[in-house]
Amino acid sequence: xxxxxxxxxxxxxxxxxxxxxxxxxxxxxxxxxxxxxxxxxxxxxxxxxxxxxxxxxxxxxxxxxxxxxxxxxxxxxxxxxxxxxxxxxxxxxxxxxxxxxxxxxxxxxxxxxxxxxxxxxxxxxxxxxxxxxxxxxxxxxxxxxxxxxxxxxxxxxxxxxxxxxxxxxxxxxxxxxxxxxxxxxxxxxxxxxxxxxxxxxxxxxxxxxxxxxxxxxxxxxxxxxxxxxxxxxxxxxxxxxxxxxxxxxxxxxxxxxxxxxxxxxxxxxxxxxxxxxxxxxxxxxxxxxxxxxxxxxxxxxxxxxxxxxxxxxxxxxxxxxxxxxxxxxxxxxxxxxxxxxxxxxxxxxxxxxxxxxxxxxxxxxxxxxxxxxxxxxxxxxxxxxxxxxxxxxxxxxxxxxxxxxxxxxxxxxx
Amino acid sequence: xxxxxxxxxxxxxxxxxxxxxxxxxxxxxxxxxxxxxxxxxxxxxxxxxxxxxxxxxxxxxxxxxxxxxxxxxxxxxxxxxxxxxxxxxxxxxxxxxxxxxxxxxxxxxxxxxxxxxxxxxxxxxxxxxxxxxxxxxxxxxxxxxxxxxxxxxxxxxxxxxxxxxxxxxxxxxxxxxxxxxxxxxxxxxxxxxxxxxxxxxxxxxxxxxxxxxxxxxxxxxxxxxxxxxxxxxxxxxxxxxxxxxxxxxxxxxxxxxxxxxxxxxxxxxxxxxxxxxxxx
Numbered sequence: 001x002x003x004x005x006x007x008x009x010x011x012x013x014x015x016x017x018x019x020x021x022x023x024x025x026x027x028x029x030x031x032x033x034x035x036x037x038x039x040x041x042x043x044x045x046x047x048x049x050x051x052x053x054x055x056x057x058x059x060x061x062x063x064x065x066x067x068x069x070x071x072x073x074x075x076x077x078x079x080x081x082x083x084x085x086x087x088x089x090x091x092x093x094x095x096x097x098x099x100x101x102x103x104x105x106x107x108x109x110x111x112x113x114x115x116x117x118x119x120x121x122x123x124x125x126x127x128x129x130x131x132x133x134x135x136x137x138x139x140x141x142x143x144x145x146x147x148x149x150x151x152x153x154x155x156x157x158x159x160x161x162x163x164x165x166x167x168x169x170x171x172x173x174x175x176x177x178x179x180x181x182x183x184x185x186x187x188x189x190x191x192x193x194x195x196x197x198x199x200x201x202x203x204x205x206x207x208x209x210x211x212x213x214x215x216x217x218x219x220x221x222x223x224x225x226x227x228x229x230x231x232x233x234x235x236x237x238x239x240x241x242x243x244x245x246x247x248x249x250x251x252x253x254x255x256x257x258x259x260x261x262x263x264x265x266x267x268x269x270x271x272x273x274x275x276x277x278x279x280x281x282x283x284x285x286x287x288x289x290x291x292x293x294x295x296x297x298x299x300x301x302x303x304x305x306x307x308x309x310x311x312x313x314x315x316x317x318x319x320x321x322x323x324x325x326x327x328x329x330x331x332x333x334x335x336x337x338x339x340x341x342x343x344x345x346x347x348x349x350x351x352x353x354x355x356x357x358x359x360x361x362x363x364x365x366x367x368x369x370x371x372x373x374x375x376x377x378x379x380x381x382x383x384x385x386x387x388x389x390x391x392x393x394x395x396x397x398x399x400x401x402x403x404x405x406x407x408x409x410x411x412x413x414x
Numbered sequence: 415x416x417x418x419x420x421x422x423x424x425x426x427x428x429x430x431x432x433x434x435x436x437x438x439x440x441x442x443x444x445x446x447x448x449x450x451x452x453x454x455x456x457x458x459x460x461x462x463x464x465x466x467x468x469x470x471x472x473x474x475x476x477x478x479x480x481x482x483x484x485x486x487x488x489x490x491x492x493x494x495x496x497x498x499x500x501x502x503x504x505x506x507x508x509x510x511x512x513x514x515x516x517x518x519x520x521x522x523x524x525x526x527x528x529x530x531x532x533x534x535x536x537x538x539x540x541x542x543x544x545x546x547x548x549x550x551x552x553x554x555x556x557x558x559x560x561x562x563x564x565x566x567x568x569x570x571x572x573x574x575x576x577x578x579x580x581x582x583x584x585x586x587x588x589x590x591x592x593x594x595x596x597x598x599x600x601x602x603x604x605x606x607x608x609x610x611x612x613x614x615x616x617x618x619x620x621x622x623x624x625x626x627x628x629x630x631x632x633x634x635x636x637x638x639x640x641x642x643x644x645x646x647x648x649x650x651x652x653x654x655x656x657x658x659x660x661x662x663x664x665x666x667x668x669x670x671x672x673x674x675x676x677x678x679x680x681x682x683x684x685x686x687x688x689x690x691x692x693x694x
Contacts, residue, residue, distance in 0.1 A: 089655070091656070092655065094655075095655055098662075102455065122658065125456060126455050126456055126659060204641040206652070206656060261556055261558075261641065261642070262641055264640075264641050271538050272537065274538070275537070411641055412643065
């Protein structure tokens with residue numbers, strides 16, 4: 001008797017748990033919701049008293065202190081409490097949002113995400129973003145509508161699903177005390193590494209920085225970015241990537257630790273560079289270099305390597321998850337982040353040094369003066385020098401394909 | 415007199431069992447459903463083994479590496495932990511020092527331990543700089559033998575094993591030990607015939623916990639390991655967080671495989687326990 005009762009209880013318990021699990025997960029992803037506001041006044045009124053949690057990569061001290069000390073007080077003046085949530089990788093924020101979308105959450109933990117590239121593309125595919133709201137931001141008129149970096153994010157049309165925040169340029173840095181003959185092209189950099197065994201390496205994709213390095217090499221071995229179709233095509237992938245992986249396989253024996261292993265993150269590469277184990281590092285955020293040289297983390301002789309054929313450039317954005325319960329507050333913060341005052345403060349190399357997204361032609365003389373008054377960095381050249389011949393980013397669909405092929409052919413193929 | 419009023423044992427255990435099974439069964443069922451394509455992020459659900467066939471080529475090396483790391487860590491932690499327990503049970507001053515060190519080690523999170531080991535042993539780490547070894551520094555962190563990972567697990571888990579085994583030994587070992595000594599048994603014979611049999615059940619149980627934990631744990635292997643080959647949990651998390659919508663079922667499939675191997679290890683341990691006289 002006791003036995004049957006126990007069995008029944010366990011069975012019904014299991015059934016209840018299974019039903020609950022399925023019910024939890026069964027709520028289908030809602031389509032990306034529009035905020036439903038008709039005017040900016042409505043948005044600012046609704047935003048009063050809201051708390052906006054901004055999830056962003058937390059490994060950049062200057063970025064953290066800009067948000068905490070400059071953006072946060074400005075948001076407080078507009079009646080919005082801004083909270084910064086640091087994540088090790090934007091994919092962590094993405095995962096949270098995707099889980100909330102799967103669970104049908106309406107008041108999620110993420111209100112704003114610093115995002116671009118494949119994370120944005122994946123989120124858009126899964127209906128994770130609110131769309132069509134950026135045209136309501138008054139400060140969007142200060143950006144150039146024709147700017148290709150702002151209209152497409154790694155080939156994915158932005159379509160008002162995220163508001164521009166910063167521009168970035170992929171940058172190599174080297175120790176000019178040990179590298180006396182700095183290369184001028186990417187092919188030259190690879191040659192240098194062959195003649196100086198063990199002094200160069202790159203982070204293993206899918207690390208963001210290692211991933212962009214492989215794309216830069218793909219452009220180089222293909223004879224320039226013009227020869228690589230930006231949209232993903234299987235045929236182009238099969239035609240172009242053998243040269244890329246042959247080059248990287250050939251390069252491996254002359255890399256750090258003979259290419260038998262790679263730094264897992266760009267942070268590890270930076271530590272190797274800071275410790276003098278390699279002579280080059282690379283970053284998509286050259287703004288950090290000034291501070292790292294000034295505080296002695298990096299060698300004093302650190303210089304930026306500008307390549308004749310240019311490097312990959314992109315823009316990064318602020319996106320509002322469709323699961324956020326504080327859409328109005330998030331829009332107010334996104335608009336504030338686009339204001340000339342905030343963009344100029346953020347561009348100051350002593351603060352963060354992130355390149356602005358505003359169109360100089362759309363600014364008033366007083367607003368332009370704020371940008372002209374910024375002090376130059378002793379390490380990093382100005383954006384117009386750095387972004388000369390800038391290469392466009394490949395469509396997001398290229399990124400996982402290249403990362404995966406790199407993993408199979410370079411990392412595990414040896 | 416009270417037996418009539420006492421609740422039946424299964425009912426008293428029910429709250430704990432229900433809570434645990436809600437989390438464990440709920441998590442396992444969700445992972446299984448996701449790995450079988452029943453909970454896709456985009457598109458309609460359909461029952462498929464695609465996720466398993468996609469990850470199958472990578473499974474042997476991942477499972478093998480995880481088993482190797484977990485076995486090496488468990489063996490080292492058990493040996494060190496057992497010896498530490500013997501010293502603690504002795505009760506002299508050095509026993510108290512070892513007990514204090516073990517107790518202090520437990521509350522440190524693994525991630526803190528791993529970060530410290532990394533700072534200490536890596537190529538640009540403290541020891542490498544202090545000794546001025548430079549290029550000659552051995553590849554302890556991110557090297558081919560996963561030394562730093564195993565060292566971290568062995569250190570942290572040996573403290574856990576030491577305290578569990580001490581708990582089992584301390585109440586009853588003295589009597590048996592002294593009797594054996596009076597009967598003329600030397601140190602080695604007392605170890606072999608008294609202390610080892612007395613601590614074997616506790617040692618087996620705690621070693622199983624350590625094995626299953628290190629097999630499924632992610633952060634230490636990720637922080638101190640190399641990118642390839644990958645242990646099972648590191649691979650699962652990389653796939654889980656990769657930015658493509660098909661990768662979540664694959665990550666769930668890897669998690670299900672991890673769970674199955676862990677259950678296997680637990681069953682093997684219980685089969686072993688049943689053969690230990692003291693457990694019966």
